[in-house]
Amino acid sequence: MERRPIIALDFASKEEIIQFLKKFPKEEALFVKIGMELFYQTGPEIVSFLKSSGHDVFLDLKLHDIPNTVKKAMSGLAKLGVKITNVHAAGGIEMMEAAKAGLIEGTPTGEAVPELIAVTQLTSTSEKQMHEDQLIPVSLQESVLHYAKCADKAGLDGVVCSALEVAAIHQATNPDFVCLTPGIRPQGASVGDQKRVMTPADAKKIGSTYIVVGRPITQAENPYESYLQIKNEWNGEK
Template sequence: MNRPVIALDFPSKQEVVFFLEQFPTEESLFLKVGMELFYKEGPQIVELLIEAGHDVFLDLKLHDIPNTVKSAMKNIASLGVKITNVHAAGGTEMMKAALEGLVEGTPSGQKRPELIAVTQLTSTSEEQMQADQLIKASLEESVAHYASITKKAGLDGVVCSALEVEKIRSVTDDAFICLTPGIRPSNSAVGDQKRVVTPSRAHEIGSSYIVVGRPITQSETPYESYIAIKKEWNGEL
């Protein structure tokens, strides 16, 4: 059964540990570690989660000159994460360098982490994109372009809204990863997200992975909420 990726948007290890104590110890989870948590706790938080039997999506959205990103990816590869990412806006050469760094840094005998690129954040509307980034294309066209150059650079897929999966697959292929944040059950608040869908809709659209944060992490019964979303994501509800 496919697992939703739980966004561990907590400020400290202590809060993460408390949160995970509400899940069965034998439950292998797929967890997203983002900037807030990683910048506070460092690589040790990733090691802690992996040692506990969980998979990790390290969501740092690297965006810098190619050589710097390549060197950073060598270090990330040594952590044993399942997925990591860059910003597609960094360009084809930067993405190629990131992939090279992952390949070089992956220990012998281990599988290279999947590398995906952020297209447009799910908190960004088309109006904001055009005004702030001076991109005159539509948001869908911008996302499709970023997906196209991401594939050209040899990466495994992109981070995108589930609303854009069909368009992305039309310019890439069915094996191209579409990891989709901005997932909200029908009874959840949208919050600061602009382009959201339900887990069942993401299933219908064909998202490769879904990322869910507050509907699980801020729930009074996190495990029950997780199971409900997991079932919906797998088409069981």
């Protein structure tokens, strides 16, 4: 089955999204990511708009709060019909279990429960920052693996992680554990504010389940051409 890179729609308004989507063929079914910037500006309506346009949605809100609050929030988000959503693993196993329960509880009868994944360490975080800002003394990889094992124990489908950590996470959990990897950059592209990056081809080799690509597509002169190039590379095509 052909895999689609998830496009990070890091825009501030629905109007910007509409203009961006006009650069793609209408029949092209995309997999897109809605983050905090867009969701907080537009609300759930943007999810409905994208779904009605034939696109799948990863709702990237990274919930992190007390278990009961996260459970209730997830119950509400489940009604939006997204494909994937997430929490912060730092919230702990009890919180992640509550998030999963809320997601199952809120999913309308007959519809698929969205995949629930947990953020380990942001790909913008370096080991030095983790040590100094979070006071976590272990290595970055040890921290990521610990969070991944906690997410697995909580019954989540997988994690958000750097592609550099995918192989170790699969060894620590199981081969089917979802590894969604942002920080993907085509060969020669600027890394921006990402610290731990990888090309689509390398992410494929190492076993990433999903890849997320933002600026190399959204800020490209020809977004559709850039999308196809990354999609082909992700699927092992020239």
